[in-house]
Amino acid sequence: AQSVTQLGSHVSVSEGALVLLRCNYSSSVPPYLFWYVQYPNQGLQLLLKYTSAATLVKGINGFEAEFKKSETSFHLTKPSAHMSDAAEYLCAVSYRNKLVFGAGTILRVKS
Amino acid sequence: EAQVTQNPRYLITVTGKKLTVTCSQNMNHEYMSWYRQDPGLGLRQIYYSMNVEVTDKGDVPEGYKVSRKEKRNFPLILESPSPNQTSLYFCASSELAGLHPIYNEQFFGPGTRLTVL
Numbered sequence: 001a002q003s004v005t006q007l008g009s010h011v012s013v014s015e016g017a018l019v020l021l022r023c024n025y026s027s028s029v030p031p032y033l034f035w036y037v038q039y040p041n042q043g044l045q046l047l048l049k050y051t052s053a054a055t056l057v058k059g060i061n062g063f064e065a066e067f068k069k070s071e072t073s074f075h076l077t078k079p080s081a082h083m084s085d086a087a088e089y090l091c092a093v094s095y096r097n098k099l100v101f102g103a104g105t106i107l108r109v110k111s
Numbered sequence: 112e113a114q115v116t117q118n119p120r121y122l123i124t125v126t127g128k129k130l131t132v133t134c135s136q137n138m139n140h141e142y143m144s145w146y147r148q149d150p151g152l153g154l155r156q157i158y159y160s161m162n163v164e165v166t167d168k169g170d171v172p173e174g175y176k177v178s179r180k181e182k183r184n185f186p187l188i189l190e191s192p193s194p195n196q197t198s199l200y201f202c203a204s205s206e207l208a209g210l211h212p213i214y215n216e217q218f219f220g221p222g223t224r225l226t227v228l
Contacts, residue, residue, distance in 0.1 A: 004153075006153075009151065034216075036219075041221075041222075042221060042222075043115070043201060043219035043220055043221045043222055044154075044201065044203075044217075044219040045219075046216045046217075049216065090153060090154065092154075097142075097159055097161065097167065098144065098156045098159060098169055098170075099144075099154075099156070099217065100156075100170075101146075101153040101154040101155070102153050103151055103152060103153040104153050
């Protein structure tokens with residue numbers, strides 16, 4: 001079975017600083033990987049997805065993620081954090097007919 | 112506007128009182144799914160449906176039922192709710208993509224916060 005591990009349930013950065021949210025997955029086959037963002041009291045919105053076309057994936061709102069097969073990782077980054085980035089970020093891997101999610105990382109942005 | 116709607120958004124009920132949470136999508140998606148979200152556990156899939164009259168269990172199906180009589184609707188039924196079903200519930204839908212339906216983005220509803228006393 002597939003699983004997803006997100007290191008750090010809470011991450012705090014200063015406005016303008018680099019954002020790095022970690023995601024590691026277990027998969028016996030080439031995976032499809034996703035990052036979703038969840039703003040307070042809202043549903044989830046797709047940030048970006050990896051489907052084997054390119055290892056560096058660019059998403060919305062300036063986020064990107066790099067797929068590293070050797071490390072089974074798909075970490076999410078943004079060069080400069082903005083206050084509006086404060087939200088919960090969820091990494092997910094596709095497995096058969098479902099998405100398997102990590103536990104999520106809450107990003108706090110300090111002014 | 113393309114969207115997934117859920118009703119109700121908030122519900123407080125008592126143990127054993129049957130309830131239904133409705134989910135509807137207007138994007139003609141074949142695939143629909145229900146998740147529950149609990150602190151520290153992320154989202155866990157309850158049930159999913161590949162098309163009308165085709166449903167299957169996810170990771171945490173105990174205590175839930177679903178039906179898919181129409182393509183646009185996928186209600187979640189709790190026949191006898193218990194306090195451990197207190198959670199935030201999300202419905203989602205997506206297009207199918209051949210043999211790998213989860214290749215495509217899933218569109219999520221706004222969530223239903225359920226409290227069972």
